[in-house]
Amino acid sequence: MTNQVWQRFLAISAVVCLLFLAACSSGGGNNDAGTGAKSEAGQNKTGENGSGQPEQKEPAAAEKVDPFGKYEPEIVVETVKATETNVKFAPGQSWDSNIWFDLIKRTLGIQIKNIWLAPAEGQQFEQKMNVTIASGDLPDFFEVSGSQLQQLAEDGQIADLTAVYDNYGSPLLKDLLDFDKGISLSAATIGGKLMAIPKPFGYSDTQGFIWIRNDWLQKYGLTPPEKLDDVWQIAQTFVDKQAGGAGTIGLPLRKDLEGDLGGVDQMFNSYHAYPRMWVKGQDGKLVYGSIQPEMKEALGKLQELYKSGIIDQEFGVKDYGKVCESALASGKAGIYFGGMADPLGCTSSGFQKEQADWVPYKLVSNDGKPVLSQAKIAPPSYYVVSKDAKHPEALIKILNLFGDVGFGERSKETHQDYNPLYFSQVGDTPSANFHVMPFVVFLQNKNVLDHKDYMEYLKDPAGYAFQETSDKQLFENMDAYLKWKETPGQPVDQTIATSWAYYMIFGPVSTQAVIDEAMQNNRYIFDEYLGPPTETMKQKQALLSKAEKDMMTRIVMGSASIDEFDKFVDQWRKLGGDKITEEVNAWYEARK
Template sequence: MKKRFVSMALVLTLLSSLLVACGANESKGSEDNKGKEAGSASENYDPNSKLDVTWLNILHTASPPTDTMVKKIEEYTNSKITFNWVPDASKEERITTALASGDLADIVTLTMLTNSSVRNSLKSGMFWEVSDYLDDYENLKLIPQAAREAASIEGKLYGVPFLNNLARGGLIFRQDWLENLGIAEPTTLDEVYEIARAFTEDDPDGNGKDDTIGFGDRSDLRYGSFKTLSSYFGTPNGWAVDENGKFTPEFDTQEYMDTLNYSRKLYENGYLAQDFAVTAKSDQEQQFAQGKAGIFTGIIGITGLRTLAEGLNMDFKLLPVNKISNGDGEYHIWSEGSGVNGLMAFPKTVVKTEAQLKRILKFVNDICDEEVSMYMTRGIEGVHYEYDAEGVTHIINKDLYTAEVTPFSSSRPMPTLFPLKSENPEKELTTKLINENDAFAVFDPTVPLDSATNNEQGTELAKIITDATFKYIMGQSDEAEFKKAVETWKKSGGSAIITEYEEAYKLTKK
């Protein structure tokens, strides 16, 4: 069976067709009005009322923010906000436990939309369906229809989408190490491999010690090195779909096997961190910042790495790279959720009436305003940042900024609404590269589709492939054993997932 990936041209055509603005919604007030509870429509909604809101949110920094910016946001939005911060490293366990127990907040940040527990909770009716409400708000109505579709399940949108760039993948290299060794910026996987070797064997920091490696990594196939390297090999993003609508999981392709062999070779020769399978993201970042590794996956994190390295590496120079091919000159990079990075969802057990929902949506709309966006990205002018003559913002006190502002950077639903010039040339270059990625981003065709089996068993089934992938990379199994694991995945429910995605895909073509 001839397979192909979803072509970029086709995807962009489909997306552009979805960007038609929503017109007047005639379904409001009808019997089947989506997301509206019977008897609630008559309740009064006062958009100017003081809001007491709780928010179960994801924390991407070591410590929660101080109250400084919280008070500014509360003042602007006429609210009292109580945050319950969940560390990013433990979000899967904490969020799934909260969903199971019902211990939720007015707003719940859900970033794992492919997680079976999250998906089941959304489909179960636990959260408000908000499609009919977004266009009533000045900022929320700007959410593209394509993003709404990508964040929906069976055509229903159970929260406000966190918008993101289509693809933020890439590699960060220690540029000072490249310069020390006289190596040019890489453009192919073979050149990346040679850099990993040189960073491990050729004393790139010049200290005369055998104390560096090429790739630092972590126990995460998606956000560690594997997914990005897999993209460069041309592996489909999650799934491939051919011209007949037949679906193939990414790990059942030759490109995935090519990535396995590449990563295994890196590991066998010591060019990939030997403890990657048990390493957390924070430890990987520290390893890179402390000068122990020279290649980091994920160009979006360049500012954080720079901050971690301050005072540790006086000659710390970074080079973000987004265009790496397998040798044929073609570029691919996986797209995370088709530009959607999760949902701000509103559980019906906490937000009990339509009036409450509307007031909370007004709050979400307000934090998308430019003033709050600045609070959450730069802080307070004259305290955390200042403008120069060219309109570039400069951080005044980095310690204060890190403590009071940085933790909010991932909490904005629409971070690209008010783009800012950065004082950091590395950050500006990274933004440029991320925008370039749009041209060769590879989409997951199952993002807007649904599979009952995947909702019920997907997380557990994924562990079969994750374990098999780790074992292969570390030389603990061979190709036959890996393929046996793929067959186990299929027999344990994977084949049903394939069939269900194919059936759901057919429905979109009618």
């Protein structure tokens, strides 16, 4: 389905991580009908219903409730939302008024009100959320990071969702949240209580790629890379030949050195280095990846590439948008390290502009050992409920509905609520789709299954039996690209560019094809620390992370020698790193 592609593209995000908390003792009653008087925002925060009587208590666990029960009269829930610059709205729609909000109001009797919006880029949302948390004036439901969750739980500002989730969660929602056998729900549990609903993260799509313009490879008689030195030679050739015209960029990076396009994690992984992760050391204990010797080797190579002019000399002032514009949209770059859903972003602009033939290749190393892509299993973020919210179960109902629209009965064309625009753009009709939703849940690691299904479909399109309506839409979308290819020389409109993007994600030669092989051969390495921020992390992590980022940037740009890495390691250990390592391993041992 296209759902997972869009989830990964967010964030990119995320996306931050985009995507839980607490049941309090007052719910919607046996018939799930909210009857409370409302404040200015419409939400009942008085503890009484419309007749002045106390709210009904949460139904007992044995009592049956309707996971989709509608509130009559309707209730209003306040929230906040991280916005994405790439989202395009149909006429008359916005972050505050859209087809999703209409569906939730019509189906559940819940009106969602955004108190404020903030861009996801540059941690603007997280920073504004910190200010909101400090003020104590919290919305009813909102998304938080792991450290924010821990703080809110310790301060008693959020509700316990254990009973709410047990009573109101639909079977489908519980299946979706238990895809990792309870790891995500465990991460949201504090002191034995479910203090949040996790935004689980399917690890498969974290695989890294080397994106290369095949048309440039063929033009200069080059072959796909088999080892890392081949990658550098390809980039060097593109620069020497000025393949993209004057100012050709050999290897684009961005100033924060993180993320897909312009990030360096994939390059580090090719040297068997794993920054910002806790991995098993030779003695079986957890060690911090950013201070291991493999990092020094990778940084030394990046410094060499920068000095030789291969790496973009202006990367230190470029964010994601600038890299997109200066390297890909402009046609100046022909190779970069990136992510699974890149064709839905900047890469498609190059295809639409000059039919740039971008192809994803698997990561390679120089020593012949398989490259393991780093991945985190712990949720990137969580949904929590203010302790003052009078309808905590409404969050669960919203998630029930979202899951049903994406993967349940409402995903079928025969259902009265079916609408493909909830998750996809159809033709040239712009759709912000699920990006407008402050609360989402997805079927994890499904993209690779869709790739496999598409490969079966290609064997006999006419006789293929579709299992899901969304698969039919996706496959027909990719077929439009194949049909377009039959007549060379045609212009590329937005519809074809989108079809090409899906084909490069799900087709025979695609990111999901690489992911399929990676999953079969276990080419992933996971962050072993799944716990909340330790006490020393809370005090020192911001300082240590900044020192790490500064060290990397200075070394790559040559303003510091490679020996700066050793100084950083010593500094990291003395400024709290050793204590954090001790705390992380104490947690790890307790889990065994």
